Amino acid sequence: MVAVSNLFLFACFTKWQVLKVYIPIATCYMLARAFRKEWWMPVVNFIVVVALLSVSHLYRQFGPGADVNSYSLDITGPLMMMVMKLTSFAFDMHDARRWSMRRPSRPVPTTEDITKAPPSEKTSKGPIVEPASKFAVIRKYPTVLEFLGYALLFPGLLAGPVVPFYEYRTFINGTYFAGIDVTRNALTGRKRRALYLFIVACSSLVMYVCLKPLFEPSYMFHPDFMSRPWWYRALYVHMSNLVFRSKYYFAWMMAEGSYVIIGLGFRLSSTKKPLWDRLENVNPIRIESxxxxxxxxxxxxxxxxxxxxxxxxxxxxxxxxxxxxxxxxxxxxxxxxxxxxxxxxxxxxxxxxxxxxxxxxxxxxxxxxxxxxxxxxxxxxxxxxxxxxxxxxxxxxxxx
Known part of the structure; x- marks a missing residue:
């Protein structure tokens, strides 16, 4: 996975931009490892990685060759995903220690424990494990290779979605489907879901390419736009929004399809029906309706x-x-x-x-x-x- 992600990064960005991805990864790993017992560790980590992202944002906006009127692919997209991964990792490490300190007679909860725990279980100081740990806490510190594999997981590297560390760990160690009857019939629908995501993503891309020249947002600032009938202006604004969203539909649904293809994103419905929509980052039908x-x-x-x-x-x-x-x-x-x-x-x-x-x-x-x-x-x-x-x-x- 690390090799595939590096191919993506070096194909799309310069060596210096790729280095910007590795700096917060190394910083988070060393900070969390050295100060994992300190209460301030996740907060400092949050500030540091967001500050590194902010430097890239400022360079993109005000640096040499910056053009506020155009968009060019740069490293800030992967860095935004990296901030989500690294901050959640640090907080989940911290939550594991808090759980052990407050309930020493009880083991640190597993993924299943976290998802089934009653939300009302609290101490006088608030939740035992922060609501963040709707994603499971991290009980064992990862190796360098394991951490790099998580940080550079290729399906969500460029635009997300980001999976929690515990889910990645269960996936690579072979326990992702633990407790589930993994037969040909029990895990049906993966290819069908991936094909659906691919079709919708490609349709969104075609919509964006074909309709963007017809519904440019800049036209709404033109004096001629205000002379148009009200229904035309309302339709134009609506279509401009739809075209704007379509490029995100393409990116997120292609990424979700990549997760599904490699075997991530599985869940069981309340009726024990296998579904592959757990990593759904956007639902166009819900959004548009x-x-x-x-x-x-x-x-x-x-x-x-x-x-x-x-x-x-x-x-x-x-x-x-x-x-x-x-x-x-x-x-x-x-x-x-x-x-x-x-x-x-x-x-x-x-x-x-x-x-x-x-x-x-x-x-x-x-x-x-x-x-x-x-x-x-x-x-x-x-x-x-x-x-x-x-x-x-x-x-x-x-x-x-």
Missing amino acids: TADFRLLVSQWNVFTNQWLNAYVYRRLQKYFGKGTSSSRASMITYIVSSLWHGFYPGYYLVSASAAWMTLVSRSMPFASLYLLFSDLQEYYMAVWQPVQENRVLRPHVYAS
Whole structure:
């Protein structure tokens, strides 16, 4: 896996850019190994790897040859994925020690224990293992080769999604399907799922290539655009958003298909039916049909949302305590999300607006708006149209 990932990296980037990937990997590994017993280790690791990412963001934005009006492939994409992997790894290492200290008579939980543990199991100081450990804690420190294999796992190297370390470890040591009757009939659907992802990804790429020249976001700043009928402007904004999202559909679904092909992404449904959608990072049908802003945000780049929720939001909630912890934690989490994306002003405008919209949607439930309409279809279209126009998220388009 390390060799394949290096082929990807050296084919797409320069030697200096590839070195930028290895610097945070080495830093995290040595920091976590030397200070694994210190409570501040995951926090310092978080700050260091985000700082290294920020340097690359600033170089891309202000360095020699930078052009804010165009996009070129650079190393910041893989570095963003690396931040998610390395920060989650450090926190999961820390959570394993906390579990052992607080419950010395009990073994560190396994993957199955974590997923089945009741969420109400707490001590006076909060959850035994942070909600982050919705992904399992790491009981045994990995070897250099094992850690490199995880950090450079090729399906999600360039754009994600990122799998937790415990899942990678069970996959390479042959226990990924432990407890499951691994027969030809028990694990059906893998090739079918991979083919579906490939078809949808290629369709999204064709849509992006063919329609992007017709729905350029820059045209919305042209005086001629405002002279158009309102229905034309609404349709243009909607199609511009759809075309913008299609390139991400292509990248994420191709990556998910790569995971499925090598055997990752398996889960059993409540009826014990084998499914291969556990690493689904985006669902185009849900995204394009939803009329709920919160659902739109949560279903977009799912694994990044999980990372922010588990390793930033929930831990900030515990730090701030009761009262206004939720709103402050939400705002800081959106700021961290913007910092992770880069330093273009549009990211921070989106964060401030999205945080406000999220708080409003919590205080005004989605279903309560139905009281304003007499017909369900009128209600759905009235809510769906502004949500899909994404005026709150438009600056993100211009910053990408």
